[in-house]
Amino acid sequence: MVSLSLTSLFTVCMALAAPLGAIASPAPASAHAERGMDKRWYPIRPKVMIISMFAPEDVWTENLKLDQNITLPGLSPLFPKVGCNAEGTICQMTTGESEINAAVSVTSALLASEFDFTKTYFLIAGIAGVNPFTGTLGSVGFARYAVQVALAYEIDARQIPSNWTTGYYLFGSDGPGEPASTIYGTEVYELNTNLRDTIIAYTDGVSLNDTEGAAAYRANYDYAPANQPPAVFKGDVSTSDAYFAGSLLDEAFGNITSIWTNGTGVYSLTAQEDNASLEAMARAHTAGKMDFARVILMRTASDFDRAPPNQDTIFSFQTNQGGFSPAIANIYVAGLPIVEGIINDWDTVFGGGIDPQEGWAFNADVFHTFTQRKREMREFERVVRRSNNVMSRR
Ligand SMILES: *[C@@H]1O[C@H](CO)[C@@H](O)[C@H](O)[C@H]1NC(C)=O
Ligand SMILES: *[C@@H]1O[C@H](CO)[C@@H](O)[C@H](O)[C@H]1NC(C)=O
Ligand SMILES: *[C@@H]1O[C@H](CO)[C@@H](O)[C@H](O)[C@H]1NC(C)=O
Numbered sequence: 001m002v003s004l005s006l007t008s009l010f011t012v013c014m015a016l017a018a019p020l021g022a023i024a025s026p027a028p029a030s031a032h033a034e035r036g037m038d039k040r041w042y043p044i045r046p047k048v049m050i051i052s053m054f055a056p057e058d059v060w061t062e063n064l065k066l067d068q069n070i071t072l073p074g075l076s077p078l079f080p081k082v083g084c085n086a087e088g089t090i091c092q093m094t095t096g097e098s099e100i101n102a103a104v105s106v107t108s109a110l111l112a113s114e115f116d117f118t119k120t121y122f123l124i125a126g127i128a129g130v131n132p133f134t135g136t137l138g139s140v141g142f143a144r145y146a147v148q149v150a151l152a153y154e155i156d157a158r159q160i161p162s163n164w165t166t167g168y169y170l171f172g173s174d175g176p177g178e179p180a181s182t183i184y185g186t187e188v189y190e191l192n193t194n195l196r197d198t199i200i201a202y203t204d205g206v207s208l209n210d211t212e213g214a215a216a217y218r219a220n221y222d223y224a225p226a227n228q229p230p231a232v233f234k235g236d237v238s239t240s241d242a243y244f245a246g247s248l249l250d251e252a253f254g255n256i257t258s259i260w261t262n263g264t265g266v267y268s269l270t271a272q273e274d275n276a277s278l279e280a281m282a283r284a285h286t287a288g289k290m291d292f293a294r295v296i297l298m299r300t301a302s303d304f305d306r307a308p309p310n311q312d313t314i315f316s317f318q319t320n321q322g323g324f325s326p327a328i329a330n331i332y333v334a335g336l337p338i339v340e341g342i343i344n345d346w347d348t349v350f351g352g353g354i355d356p357q358e359g360w361a362f363n364a365d366v367f368h369t370f371t372q373r374k375r376e377m378r379e380f381e382r383v384v385r386r387s388n389n390v391m392s393r394r
């Protein structure tokens with residue numbers, strides 16, 4: 001109850017454009033004790049919130065001593081708490097895997113009255129499959145777009161018309177390659193590319209983890225960057241509950257990424273959560289609970305999404321490609337300088353925010369919620385002004 005009323009108070013305050021300081025509220029005593037952070041009041045205002053999807057991706061809690069536990073309702077039963085450092089500047093949570101876990105866990109954290117995320121940078125940091133034309137095992141990708149590629153009709157490939165290249169085609173269309181005419185709103189998200197450029201610079205010169213096993217498997221590819229050592233690169237992420245593999249599905253979803261991004265997105269990495277986390281964040285942004293221009297999507301490559309030229313899809317998919325351990329290691333190798341950079345350069349670079357690219361607010365989500373919201377706010381302000389005028393004339 002307490003958290004509900006605080007949440008709606010928060011929303012009302014935001015709608016009236018009250019200063020953020022006005023909303024700070026004392027923590028309930030019991031939560032305080034659990035947190036072990038005496039003499040502090042909620043809400044906690046993290047500068048960085050790291051989002052992991054499953055246990056191996058949490059390379060943070062031990063290394064950064066994120067041992068202040070804040071248990072929140074609505075998180076995964078497997079990962080029921082957010083962990084923060086003693087200062088409350090860096091926090092981490094684990095969503096649980098795939099779209100439903102990601103959506104529900106991230107929503108629950110973002111709506112919790114124990115936190116004020118309005119100035120927080122979010123680092124979604126997990127492992128992913130990689131398109132060998134854009135990266136290799138252990139590579140670290142930073143996304144502009146996340147596309148929910150399997151939000152589509154599907155007909156088993158054995159029963160598709162003879163002139164179709166795939167069984168996947170978009171809602172409201174008549175076949176593959178056509179744009180959707182029915183939109184659910186979670187199909188594609190665009191992130192702040194100026195923030196992406198800024199934080200990638202902090203990874204300059206890092207020594208990415210590489211192993212003999214990963215090197216041996218990538219040598220099966222006869223093209224770069226698949227057969228080269230891992231590197232940091234820019235590439236977009238697909239989201240799908242179905243863990244797909246093989247060149248035909250990869251090309252089909254690459255084509256769908258292209259449709260949703262008007263040809264500007266490059267399908268590079270594939271995972272099961274990002275659009276769900278981003279939808280939770282887009283809604284929280286619209287409610288004034290966080291800033292969607294402060295989201296970083298980093299995925300490190302644990303396996304190739306398609307077989308090398310001399311292997312079967314199923315053999316490649318089921319074999320140990322050797323990419324898991326460098327991918328996990330590189331979450332920390334590439335992520336730590338970003339987390340430290342945000343903390344150290346808060347006053348000079350990050351605190352005030354990094355302006356997104358032109359047109360970003362329109363494309364941030366398919367429903368254009370953010371620009372819609374601005375129009376609503378302008379209308380709201382006009383109504384307030386008008387009623388103030390009426391009042392003053394009385
Ligand atoms: C926080 O939770 C972890 C388990 O996730 C536990 O190991 C740790 O002891 C807890 N910290 C405190 C201060 O209770
Ligand atoms: C397949 O053929 C049908 C019938 O000729 C045609 O209407 C349709 O556009 C074709 N589809 C594709 C994806 O080429
Ligand atoms: C990185 O790679 C080496 C092998 O080259 C390995 O021994 C090491 O433990 C790896 N992991 C980390 C976290 O550095």
Ligand SMILES: *[C@@H]1O[C@H](CO)[C@@H](O)[C@H](O)[C@H]1NC(C)=O
Pocket residue numbers: 165166176177248249251252255
């Ligand atoms: C992807 O699109 C290209 C260009 O339209 C097409 O040639 C190719 O067959 C498509 N691939 C799949 C698997 O749908």
Ligand SMILES: *[C@@H]1O[C@H](CO)[C@@H](O)[C@H](O)[C@H]1NC(C)=O
Pocket residue numbers: 188190260261262362363
């Ligand atoms: C693609 O173009 C459509 C139509 O102009 C526009 O509504 C949409 O926002 C664009 N999406 C991206 C990601 O550029």
Ligand SMILES: *[C@H]1O[C@H](CO)[C@@H](O)[C@H](O)[C@H]1NC(C)=O
Pocket residue numbers: 143144145146147148149151186187188189190191236237239260265274275278297
């Ligand atoms: C999912 O989110 C990614 C990352 O922001 C975005 O690039 C992509 O277009 C989104 N996909 C869909 C189908 O929403």
